[in-house]
Amino acid sequence: MVELTIDGIPTRVPEGTTVVEAARDLGIVIPTLCHHPGLSPYGACRVCLVEVAKGKRSSLEASCTLPAAEGQVIFTNSARVKATRKVIIELLLASCPSSKTLQDLAANFGVNRVRFQIKDKNCILCGLCVRYCKEQMQSGGIGFVGRGTGRQVATAFSVTPEECRNCGGCEWICPVCERACTADRLVNGLCGGCQNVFPVETCPVCVNCSQSVGAAGHKVYY
Amino acid sequence: MGALRRVDKNCACVESIIQSNGGGKDSLISILQDVQAEYHYLPEKALRRVAKNLGLPLVQVYGVATFFKAFSLKPRGKHLVHVCLGTACHVRRAPAVLAEVERHLGVAKGETTPNFEFTLETVNCLGTCALGPIVMVDEKYYGQMNVGKVKKMLAGYKKFSRPKRDEKIKVSA
Ligand code: SF4
Ligand code: SF4
Ligand code: FES
Ligand code: FES
Numbered sequence: 001m002v003e004l005t006i007d008g009i010p011t012r013v014p015e016g017t018t019v020v021e022a023a024r025d026l027g028i029v030i031p032t033l034c035h036h037p038g039l040s041p042y043g044a045c046r047v048c049l050v051e052v053a054k055g056k057r058s059s060l061e062a063s064c065t066l067p068a069a070e071g072q073v074i075f076t077n078s079a080r081v082k083a084t085r086k087v088i089i090e091l092l093l094a095s096c097p098s099s100k101t102l103q104d105l106a107a108n109f110g111v112n113r114v115r116f117q118i119k120d121k122n123c124i125l126c127g128l129c130v131r132y133c134k135e136q137m138q139s140g141g142i143g144f145v146g147r148g149t150g151r152q153v154a155t156a157f158s159v160t161p162e163e164c165r166n167c168g169g170c171e172w173i174c175p176v177c178e179r180a181c182t183a184d185r186l187v188n189g190l191c192g193g194c195q196n197v198f199p200v201e202t203c204p205v206c207v208n209c210s211q212s213v214g215a216a217g218h219k220v221y222y
Numbered sequence: 223m224g225a226l227r228r229v230d231k232n233c234a235c236v237e238s239i240i241q242s243n244g245g246g247k248d249s250l251i252s253i254l255q256d257v258q259a260e261y262h263y264l265p266e267k268a269l270r271r272v273a274k275n276l277g278l279p280l281v282q283v284y285g286v287a288t289f290f291k292a293f294s295l296k297p298r299g300k301h302l303v304h305v306c307l308g309t310a311c312h313v314r315r316a317p318a319v320l321a322e323v324e325r326h327l328g329v330a331k332g333e334t335t336p337n338f339e340f341t342l343e344t345v346n347c348l349g350t351c352a353l354g355p356i357v358m359v360d361e362k363y364y365g366q367m368n369v370g371k372v373k374k375m376l377a378g379y380k381k382f383s384r385p386k387r388d389e390k391i392k393v394s395a
């Protein structure tokens with residue numbers, strides 16, 4: 001067992017637990033995209049980043065690949081985390097504005113503009129589909145092809161591979177394919193359809209357990 | 223199908239290449255290098271065979287083959303001509319050298335001559351800037367190139383023939 005502190009709450013978790021899991025056990029929600037409990041950690045999207053205090057300094061790390069360690073002090077919602085996370089969401093949106101999952105994230109974290117040039121690739125290279133196919137279906141029909149800006153998820157020689165079991169899992173798990181944003185018109189990469197402009201009502205001791213606690217914060221109901 | 227005449231139909235030599243590399247999944251890259259040395263490119267059949275023999279999903283082999291610029295999935299010529307267009311070579315008129323090579327081979331950069339003797343490519347520095355402008359043919363460096371030296375350089379390679387003036391060049395992919 002290792003002991004660590006997350007957002008001021010001390011906790012004990014078995015060795016090998018990742019920080020995101022430890023936080024979820026406490027009811028602290030860290031947004032994730034490329035993380036999936038049934039798949040190996042990958043650390044591609046960086047949405048889950050947290051601040052790790054190290055003496056007088058601190059560093060930003062992806063909590064889904066960060067193993068919990070003795071004496072670790074983690075902040076999941078510090079000003080630095082919030083600001084950086086916004087930039088990351090903007091970057092992801094710039095490469096894939098058509099994902100509802102991303103638009104929801106943007107709404108929840110108060111991203112109301114995208115400062116980067118939009119180049120819609122319909123994929124954020126999160127690798128969920130590739131890992132699902134390989135690890136859950138033992139198939140390996142799809143994979144990453146090419147590199148750099150040309151990197152994409154594809155099949156070999158663009159033909160349906162014989163290994164494919166037609167399970168449809170790759171589409172199901174994709175944050176873009178089945179969860180496409182259906183807003184008629186995207187303004188500068190944002191749909192704005194589900195922007196949370198009002199504070200959400202929560203219980204008195206709010207630990208942000210609800211993803212819907214957005215940028216406008218929350219007010220307490222009694 | 224000029225390129226295919228060199229490929230034995232089922233890429234049978236793949237087996238021996240895999241054996242000579244130890245037959246392990248971790249030697250995938252060196253296997254692909256050897257296959258490429260044999261055929262000058264990576265034929266689809268060979269990749270399928272490699273994947274099958276190593277017990278890897280085809281897409282994994284394909285992913286590696288498309289990741290590295292040194293690998294080509296398109297048939298390439300026997301000799302690889304690299305014209306350096308890096309900064310140091312550029313200011314010493316490498317573009318003129320490239321134009322001359324293109325004129326002599328009758329193909330543009332990135333293309334292969336119809337007789338599959340030469341493939342012309344450009345690079346962004348060969349690490350020998352002091353000798354620039356530089357052209358590399360296979361493993362051999364030709365330093366301080368100029369337009370006048372191109373013909374002689376290419377003539378050193380067998381089967382080099384300048385395309386006739388109005389012969390239409392068609393490069394099959
Ligand atoms: S549908 Fe085919 S490619 Fe997609 S996850 Fe299933 S086996 Fe893999
Ligand atoms: S296709 Fe979907 S699941 Fe696969 S890498 Fe792209 S965004 Fe992720
Ligand atoms: S969820 Fe941690 S990097 Fe994507
Ligand atoms: S720029 Fe040509 S060798 Fe460096």
